[in-house]
Amino acid sequence: MSATKTISMIGNRAISAVWRIGMASRFFVLTLMYSGSSFRRMHLIVKELFSTGVMSLIIIIVAGLFVGMVLGLQGYETLQRYGSESALGVMVALGLVRELGPVVAALLFASRAGSAMTAEIGLMKATEQISAMEMMAVNPIARIVAPRFWAGVISMPLLAAMFSMAGIFGGYFVGVVQIGVDEGSFWSQMQAAVDFREDIMNGVIKSFVFGTVVTVIALFEGYDAPPTAEGVSGATTRTVVTSSLAILMLDFVLTAIMFRGT
């Protein structure tokens, strides 16, 4: 009897997982459909850009600086064994622009801005603000969800670019200013190795994809949260866990597509 019970439990889990993915996709499509009206009211997007983008500035820049400094230090340790410490700039820049910039910025964004979005919308639902909007014939997806979605999608590539730039300056600070790698070869080898379309644009595309995924997960979890204190806290946790895993898995897929053979 317990064997059938286990199997039916697995089936139940699978069905509810697929059901949730379907709901999330429908939610995503609805968000896109109602985005038109939120572009007509730009101030809503600007307000959300402030809370997702501007408020994440400090954490992104400080984290980028330190990641770049660690890259510079560790890269120097390895490269100087082969006498090629002049390639430090290449290592720091390619590592940041291709992978670390988009991924770490997206992870920070998921925990800094994504969790806040989920908690805010979940609490709106728990306090029946969303039902009240529906009563007033205001579409909550157009009024609440779409501006947040676009704010996330716009701010993510900008944050990733700032992260990479801060990281490169961190690497420059440790490598050139502290250790004394030649400044000319640091920049010139970097410029020779980093391609605008291959490396920088692919990094921007990556961060754009991550931004879309993180905001959709955060908004959906908030919108779908059970309207209780426990439900909101669970939804916030799920946002961070699911979006972090999604970022890392998608990063592998995107890297395999973009940089295979180079």
Place this chain on the structure above:
Amino acid sequence: MKRTTLDLWVGVFVVLGIGALVMLAMKVGNLGTYNVSETYQVSAYFENIGGLKPKASIKSAGVLVGRVTGITLDLDRYQAKVEMSLDQRYKFPKDTYASILTSGLLGEQYIGLLPGGDEEVLHNGEQIKKTQSAVVLEDLISKFIFNQADASSK
């Protein structure tokens, strides 16, 4: 928060983000070093190009004068055909000597141009006749070992 301060901060954020992107493109990427100036194309045949890659730099007296645009194997002569685009500002005599060099012991490979004394200069679509192949480290080592073996057998 007041509407104007909000706008100001978001403006600062967007400007910073776009500024970071532009800096990535110009200072980190090679968008700034792509010569927007006019170029002309020349080609050269090499016996062996070693590890030369497209977009490798072409230098004369250490100055960057162009980039490698394409590398193909010419099946008529079984030699590597290297297409180069050179900056229009720099003219080279027809008997210029092109050789594949390495920057440092393990650095990347580039083409060095050594001008000859011809009065006429290379034009678009012309070919550099005098070339020198890349130095392949394995060949050097095997030559060295054979020489040693010969010397010790005598």
